[in-house]
Amino acid sequence: MSSYLAPRAVEQASSLFDSLTRRHVIEGGFLKGWDAEKNHDLRFSFGLTGVDQIGNYLWVDVLVFTFIAIGGFTLILFLVNIVWRQMRHVTTMGNPTRQEYWEGNRTRWWPWINRHVLMAPLHKKRHNRGFQISSAIDNGTLPGRWHTLILTVYVAANIAWCCILPWNEERASVVAALRGRSGTLSALNMIPTVLFALRNNPLISILQVSYDDFNLFHRWAARITILEAIVHTVAWLANTAEGGGWVSVANALRTESSYTWGMVGTCAFTLIGIQAASPLRHAFYETFLNIHRLMAWVAFVGVWVHLRDHGLPQIPWMQLIFILYGLEIFARIVRVWYNSVRVNGFSRVKVEAMPGEAVRVTIDLVRPWYARPGCHVHLYIPTMTWLSSHPFSVAWAPTAALDSKEMTLPTLEGQILSPHAPKKSNQISLICRARTGFTRQMFDRASASPNETFTTWGMLEGPYGGHHSLDSYGTVVLFAGGVGITHQVMYIKHLIDGAHRGTTSTQKIVLIWTVPNSECLEWIRPWMDEILRMPGRKKVLRVLLFISRPKRALVNTSETVKMLEGRPNHAQLTRDEFRNRVGAMAVTVCAGGAFADEVRAAVRPLVTEGSIDFIEEAFTY
Structure with a gap:
């Protein structure tokens, strides 16, 4: 150049x-x-x-x-x-006898780098x-x-x-x-x-x-x-x-318009820097986002005019920025239109108030799509937030099961080569904890509605994410804190089905979920009931529910689903599962920052002892 x-x-x-x-x-x-x-x-x-x-x-x-x-x-x-x-996936799926080879590390240098550099906090x-x-x-x-x-x-x-x-x-x-x-x-x-x-x-x-x-x-x-x-x-x-x-x-x-607009661009940039400070951004996120986008466009126009009027050689860079933004807007419109827009209206959105100041949101899709485990979407409800959106993990997407005759060997981890692709869903569900802004508005409106439920129209953008596949791990431990369970439920459903059909390497699944009280279990009760009825579930799934502030004595009637009082000892639980693992082990967490840091700290010492990976899902917007 x-x-x-x-x-x-x-x-x-x-x-x-x-x-x-x-x-x-x-x-x-x-x-x-x-x-x-x-x-x-x-x-x-x-x-x-x-x-x-x-x-x-x-x-x-x-x-x-x-x-x-x-x-x-x-x-x-x-x-x-x-x-x-x-x-690892091809050699172990449906064959527990081949798991032992993958339990240990094959090198010393990579686990050391993973533990002390890639996975390590500052x-x-x-x-x-x-x-x-x-x-x-x-x-x-x-x-x-x-x-x-x-x-x-x-x-x-x-x-x-x-x-x-x-x-x-x-x-x-x-x-x-x-x-x-x-x-x-x-x-x-x-x-x-x-x-x-x-x-x-x-x-x-x-x-x-x-x-x-x-x-x-x-x-x-x-x-x-x-x-x-x-x-x-x-x-x-x-x-x-x-x-x-x-x-x-x-x-x-x-x-001179060049200097005038150059100064406008600098002032817009300065305002962006001030209002994007973390305390302001987190305290007024929806307001921040709208101001942020407006000031960004003012800054871009200012820089564009500044460069154009002086004929400076950086003009192609601004053209590239406008192209990127244009493609982004086009992609979002296409995603929203495909999922939510039809000739006679938009997607139907049902919002139900739930215990623990949460809502369960069910969206009817205009066109079906396959919701990958771990994916998330952006939800628009214009009657409440105009054109602002909020990201939520997809907690559930009901799909019809595949006939076992349609299953063949995987071509890439997590994907099935079949003349009949996995049947898509016409509906997805989200769990949203009421905090401030949009989520609080939904909860308050649902609580004040008849039967604590209201229906409106909305739009959906996505799916995004869901890139992490757990199909090649013999042992999977899923930590969830509160509403973080929404990220884990689809993985459990997918892995149990894969273990039963022999299309994943899964032999052990452990869900460790921490909630303030047992009422929060209502968030996912219908979906967990379906999971607990899945064939082969008892062979692979174990659920530990930690109730940090129980309102009554806890009674356990199952060996595979237990309710415990207090908070989990992340280090002890992780080490116990690591010692009794089958094949390679994955530990995932979706929870608040302090909870996730504890799980990370529990996993790191084990990385150099055997094959274990740590996956964190965080929305640190």
């Missing part, structure tokens, strides 16, 4: 600068009467005088190739992992447990070590590139070089900022990296973009004010 674009960009910019100076800058008014012989420093406040375009494009190339290298490394890890799991065991200033103010979470390493390299590289300037030149020239470097990097960093924020980001499927991880990188890329935009603006202000006074600054902003 630098070998071709940089010299050409410098040549084009120099020609443009001469034209701009003659037709707009001097004659247009904001520097009218300016004497170039007496005010040499002012020439560094506009155009590309003093800007190191060749160096700018060099660092652009380095940053682009850094992203490609990280993406390539992640893709290689994913491909190796899927091949390994596929081998310090001790705190990762997704939020820093609570008060019960209403959340100050965010800590990234893990692997994420911290990537972010440190990314942030340090941007800082370093903004510091590699021609320090031996005069002061105004150095400031102009900083203006060009920070502006170029800010425009470039807008691309990953936008890409990582998209729900339909193609890298999620290609790299099998969760949206939650990409959302973390989105936030940090946005912070770098905003800071560099501010530095870019301050550098321009410094040279302009020093060379021609604040009158020149005011005239430039008033008469």
Whole structure:
């Protein structure tokens, strides 16, 4: 890129600068009467005088190739992992005698990296447990070590590139070089900022990296973009004010649309950075999201006009951003239309109030689709939230069972090669815990309705996620805290059915669910009743229900389904299941941050002792 674009960009910019100076800058008014012989420093406040375009494009190339290298490394890890799991799946499904080989680790170095880098929190065991200033103010979470390493390299590289300037030149020239470097990097960093924020980001499927991880990188890329935009603006202000006074600054902003819209973009970015702070974002999420989107578009338009009016070579980057956003909007509309829109209306949404301040939401789909275990959707109910949506895990999707004659060997882990694909569902159900905003509105309205149920129309976007397959593990332990059970129920149904038909490697399933009281069991009672009646269930499934604040004495009538008082000892339970595992073991968790961190801490010491993987489902929006 630098070998071709940089010299050409410098040549084009120099020609443009001469034209701009003659037709707009001097004659247009904001520097009218300016004497170039007496005010040499002012020439560094506009155009590309003093800007190191060749160096700018060099660092652009380095940053682009850094992203490609990280993406390539992640893709290689994913491909190796899927091949390994596929081998394990094919050799063990329906054959317990072959499980022993997969119980141990085949190398020493990979479990060590997994335990101390990929799975490890930044310090001790705190990762997704939020820093609570008060019960209403959340100050965010800590990234893990692997994420911290990537972010440190990314942030340090941007800082370093903004510091590699021609320090031996005069002061105004150095400031102009900083203006060009920070502006170029800010425009470039807008691309990953936008890409990582998209729900339909193609890298999620290609790299099998969760949206939650990409959302973390989105936030940090946005912070770098905003800071560099501010530095870019301050550098321009410094040279302009020093060379021609604040009158020149005011005239430039008033008469030159490029500078006017550039300032609009910087102000919009600054507002985004302020209102996206974790306490404000979590306290008023729906409000934050609407303001965030509006300010993002204002910033994009501002940067676009700023680049266009100066004819700068970063214009194709903004075109790419608009294309990404356009494709995202198109993909969302298609998903919503396919699932929810029909000639005579929209999907029917039934909302039932449940004990424990929760609601069960049942959506009738216009067209059926297959809900993967672990997937989630975004729900729109315009009569309550206009066009805002909220993500929820798919707790249940009733599907007709396949005839055993239709089953053949899996081609890829979790997929069935059959002339008759798995029958899709026309309906899905969600469990939503009432907190603030949308979920609280649904609960309050349902509670005040006859029979504590109301029906309305709505739209559904999805499904998203559900990339983690557990089909190749002989032992699966599923931890759930409260409404986190919605993520696990579909896995249980799928794995029991697979174990009975011999299409998965599953030999043991343990569900450990913690709820405040036994009334919360009503959330999933009809679905658990169906699961408990599935053929082969008693051979593989064991359920431990921990009631942290029971209202009455607990009575157990089954050996495979037990209710226990108090909270689980995550470390002891995990180690017990690990010692008695069959084949490779997977531990998954969907719960609050503190709960999930405890499970992670319980799994990490075992990673170097045998084959065990940890999978966490977190919605840290």
